[in-house]
Amino acid sequence: MIEVIQTYWVYFLIGQFPDGPLGGLTLTIVIAAGGLLLAFPLGFALAIARMSPWPILSWPITGMVYVVRGTPLLMVLFWAYFFLPSITGQKISQFSTMLGALVLFNAAYLSEIFRAGIQALSTGQFEAARSLGLSYFAALRLVVMPQVMRNMLPSLVNQFVSTIKDTSLGYIIGLSEVSFIASQINNLVLTKPTEIYFALALAYFTLCFGLSRIAFWLERRLAQDESRSKMHRPSKPTLLEQP
Amino acid sequence: MIQFENVNKWYGEYHALVDITETIGKGEVVVVCGPSGSGKSTLIRTINRLEPIQSGTIVVDGKDAHSASLNINQFRAGIGFVFQQFNLFPHLTALENCTLAPKNIRGLNASAARELAIKLLDRVGLSEKADAYPAALSGGQQQRVAIARALAMQPPVLLFDEPTSALDPEMVGEVLMVMRDLASDGMTMVCVTHEMGFAREVADRVLFMDSGRILERATPDDFFNRPQHARAQQFLSDIRTPFR
Amino acid sequence: MAFDLNLLLVGTYHDWLIQGLRLSLGIAGITLVLALPLAMVVALFRLSPVAALRWLGVMFVESIRNVPLLAHMLFWYFGAPELLPDSLKRWLYAGNIEVLSATVALTLYTAAYMAEDIRSGIRGISSGQFEAGRSLGFSFLGTMRLIILPQALRVTIPPLVSQTLNLWKNTSIATIIGVGELMYQAAKVESSAFRSAEAFAFATICYLSVSLILTGLGLFYRHRFPVRSA
Numbered sequence: 014m015i016e017v018i019q020t021y022w023v024y025f026l027i028g029q030f031p032d033g034p035l036g037g038l039t040l041t042i043v044i045a046a047g048g049l050l051l052a053f054p055l056g057f058a059l060a061i062a063r064m065s066p067w068p069i070l071s072w073p074i075t076g077m078v079y080v081v082r083g084t085p086l087l088m089v090l091f092w093a094y095f096f097l098p099s100i101t102g103q104k105i106s107q108f109s110t111m112l113g114a115l116v117l118f119n120a121a122y123l124s125e126i127f128r129a130g131i132q133a134l135s136t137g138q139f140e141a142a143r144s145l146g147l148s149y150f151a152a153l154r155l156v157v158m159p160q161v162m163r164n165m166l167p168s169l170v171n172q173f174v175s176t177i178k179d180t181s182l183g184y185i186i187g188l189s190e191v192s193f194i195a196s197q198i199n200n201l202v203l204t205k206p207t208e209i210y211f212a213l214a215l216a217y218f219t220l221c222f223g224l225s226r227i228a229f230w231l232e233r234r235l236a237q238d239e240s241r242s243k244m245h246r247p248s249k250p251t252l253l254e255q256p
Numbered sequence: 257m258i259q260f261e262n263v264n265k266w267y268g269e270y271h272a273l274v275d276i277t278e279t280i281g282k283g284e285v286v287v288v289c290g291p292s293g294s295g296k297s298t299l300i301r302t303i304n305r306l307e308p309i310q311s312g313t314i315v316v317d318g319k320d321a322h323s324a325s326l327n328i329n330q331f332r333a334g335i336g337f338v339f340q341q342f343n344l345f346p347h348l349t350a351l352e353n354c355t356l357a358p359k360n361i362r363g364l365n366a367s368a369a370r371e372l373a374i375k376l377l378d379r380v381g382l383s384e385k386a387d388a389y390p391a392a393l394s395g396g397q398q399q400r401v402a403i404a405r406a407l408a409m410q411p412p413v414l415l416f417d418e419p420t421s422a423l424d425p426e427m428v429g430e431v432l433m434v435m436r437d438l439a440s441d442g443m444t445m446v447c448v449t450h451e452m453g454f455a456r457e458v459a460d461r462v463l464f465m466d467s468g469r470i471l472e473r474a475t476p477d478d479f480f481n482r483p484q485h486a487r488a489q490q491f492l493s494d495i496r497t498p499f500r
Numbered sequence: 501m502a503f504d505l506n507l508l509l510v511g512t513y514h515d516w517l518i519q520g521l522r523l524s525l526g527i528a529g530i531t532l533v534l535a536l537p538l539a540m541v542v543a544l545f546r547l548s549p550v551a552a553l554r555w556l557g558v559m560f561v562e563s564i565r566n567v568p569l570l571a572h573m574l575f576w577y578f579g580a581p582e583l584l585p586d587s588l589k590r591w592l593y594a595g596n597i598e599v600l601s602a603t604v605a606l607t608l609y610t611a612a613y614m615a616e617d618i619r620s621g622i623r624g625i626s627s628g629q630f631e632a633g634r635s636l637g638f639s640f641l642g643t644m645r646l647i648i649l650p651q652a653l654r655v656t657i658p659p660l661v662s663q664t665l666n667l668w669k670n671t672s673i674a675t676i677i678g679v680g681e682l683m684y685q686a687a688k689v690e691s692s693a694f695r696s697a698e699a700f701a702f703a704t705i706c707y708l709s710v711s712l713i714l715t716g717l718g719l720f721y722r723h724r725f726p727v728r729s730a
Contacts, residue, residue: 083665083711085672087683088704095687096696178568185676192570199578207579214567214575221566306631333637343632346728347651357636360646391728409636 014208021198025216028189036189038216044108044183044190045176048115049169055116056123063128074124081121087182089114094186107188115176122175126168130161164235170228174221181217191216257282257413257444258303263312265298265468272298273309274468280446282412285439287455287476288448290465291491296448297340299465300415303446304335317412333361336406336414340422342398344390350377350401351386354408362409369408376404380434396427400434407438414438416447452495456480464488507698513689517702520685524671525710527599527681531606531667536660538607539614546619557615564612569673572605577677580604602674610667614660621656622648654727661718665711672707682706 028036035043062074093110105113134157142152184192195213199206258280265273272295280286288296301307302314305321305328314321319331345353354373358364364372377383380400390398399419406414416435420428432454439445439458449455455462455476462479464472464487471485483489507513545557564572577598581589592600625648633643672683682703689699 079712079715080708083669083708083715084704085669085683085707087672087675088700088707091683091687091690091696092700092704095690096700099694099696174566181568181570182673184570192568192574196574207575207582210571210575210579214571217567217571218563222562225562225566304635306635329634329637329639329642331637332635335635337632337635339628339632339635341626341628343626343628345629345632345647345651347654356646357638360642361637389728405636 014205017198017202017205017208018212021201025191025194025198025212028194034189037194038191038220040188041177041180041190042220044111044115044188045173045180047112048180049119049173049176051112052116052119052123055120057127059120059124060127060131063124064131078121078124081118086114086118086179087185089117090182090186107183107186110186111180111183111188111190115179118179119172119176122172126165126172127161130165130168131157133164134160167228167232167235170224170231174224174228177221177224178217257284257317258446259313259315261313261315263302263309263314265302265307265309272468273302276312276468276470278463278470278473280444282444283442284460285443285445285458286447286461286463287459288446288463288465289450289452289455289491290471291494294465295468296465297417298468300417300446300448303413303415304332304337306337329361333357333409334411334413336403336409336411338399338402338406338414338416338419340418342390342395342402342422344398344402344405346390349387349389350382350393350404353390353401354405357405358408373404373408376407377401379407379437380404381430394427395423396430399423399427399431403431403434403438413444413446416445416449418448418450420449420451450495452480464491466491503697503701504695505698507693507695508702513693513695513699516685516689517682517699520680520682520703521706523599523680524668524682524706527603527606527671527674527679528664528668531603531610531671532664534603534607535610535614535667538611539618542611542615543618543622546615547622561612561615564608565616569605569609569670570676572609573602573673573677576605577601598674598677598679601677602671602679606667606670606674609670610663613663613666617659617663618652618656621652621659624655625651654725657721657725658718661714661721665714665718668710668714669707 024037026037027039028034030036030039059074059078062070063078065071090110093105093114094107098104138156138160139152142156143149147155180188180190181192183190184196187193189197192213195209199209202209260276260278263273263276264271276299288299290296298307302309303316303321309322316331316335319326321331344350345356348356351370351373354376355364355366355369358369358372359366362369374383374386377386380403382397382400382404385393385397385401390401393401403414403419419435420431423431428451432451435445435447435454436458447454447459457476459476462472462474462476463470464474464479464483464485466487472479472483472488474482474484479488480492483492508517542557542560545553546561548554548557580601581592581597584592629647629651630643633647634640638646671681674681675683675687678684686699686703690696693699
């Protein structure tokens, strides 16, 4: 097994790069990060549209979110990768297909996270901002969103973890991310499937577990800040009775 | 009815109860008071073993509360406990809260349990709220249902852990009224409370605690008019002048 | 090439797709039946007063949730059978090892998520409820059964329904190890008849309908059994 690791670890991490396209674990991270960050503006727009008072805007968007959440990501990949070329006559690269599908999915999920974050914030904050004379959008931008972003940080890190896991589906359309590379190595070595797929799982685990620890830590820090900001309120002394 | 003998309890390094020795007789109404953190809630929670103790014995109605061989569930069924936060079961109506234990532990049939529960809800003045869920009741009403729930097991002893501290001021009276009524019926009661008016009128004895010790045991008259211990004097002057 | 609805209503391709749908539903159903009790046990481990059991629970949940389902499937299909003795391996390969591996992977994956939902449902009930139950004389299990679980269930059912929806979508990943479920059959129709639009439309509608039914059930439950708090 040590021999296998020595031979293939660079391939596992970066694919054929720099002699060929970037691949492996690095591509997994790059495409996951891209798929999440590019989804931000779209997700935000969807959230605002869904909360808007105009049904002509909110209904179709709500419908779209339901459709995306009810369909496997793999299904979208199939449509984009096998069906689209048959009408456009142009093959889309695996990279663009995967990135596009991730952006679409993440936008739908992010819109839910944004919406929950905005709705959780008390209307008092918004009213206070408007009472100071800020416009609707200024109040949103200067008062509401900074707080929402902060509160959402743990959810966003968790969404990044899911996105990393989702990139593994690139395997099916032959995108050379880390799962695909692992199966390529398995095809070359042939005799060590257990070890190779265990190593693949371990790589994902290290990455995702590390990130979810960060999310957990952020969540705790936020909870502490919250309780500290409530400290000045008088509380009933009896609540402190028990040591 | 309840005997404490050299009871000690620690939370880690913190000595929460220090050598408590005390006897509470049958039919007696005892009020336990003292400043925050004095150990009075801990004391009452050791009686039905919600809190373990590290040394000493507590005997309730002839049974050693902290012996390993005790059937703890049967033991607790014979002691009513009323919580500061009511702890009504939110998924059950007021009536169902009162029938749950009689049905499942006493083995009462549904109609007998129902009859008993209605009688008790009537006693606390809430028979018309029998089918309401706790969320639809005020704090004072919830606490009265909680008392009825405890009474439904027909316990010889009732323990109250600050039953009025979580209530809005205007609801304290209705709960104290129910407690007063129980006391006049000869119920054995141990009440941790800050309600000094209740202590003065209803209690047979007052125990004053500080730093895990019982510093003073006296009749209400002696305690309020002639407190002996310096800490007790301080405590009484503090509660009489709340806006220092 | 016009959309040929007839292709979906009769004939070989229709049969393939229906076969796939049946297998997808079957795998999802069996996985649900296996994963729920497993999740319950793992959740109780996570809440246990014994530190060793809690650790076991954490290890199970974290090691499974932080690895993509696809990697689980690859491991259970390619990796795990290699660890078994030859006779057992031959027996497995004679049977439908693809479906078995996929079900094992899906069950573990789904159970890890459900365990966390059940755990947080139970933890959401205040300790006062537990103390009140014990003070009335109920045993640990009696308190769990009559007081804690009925309340926890109300809070837990909706997230469990969304996990079931995830499970339904996740069955599609079994395609990669050659399980003949809905996605696999859709791809098969695509490659043998070049009828991607029809095959994919069929699959999409199937996935969506079941998802919408599950979402509807979740909403209905929340409406019918609202969470009561004191």
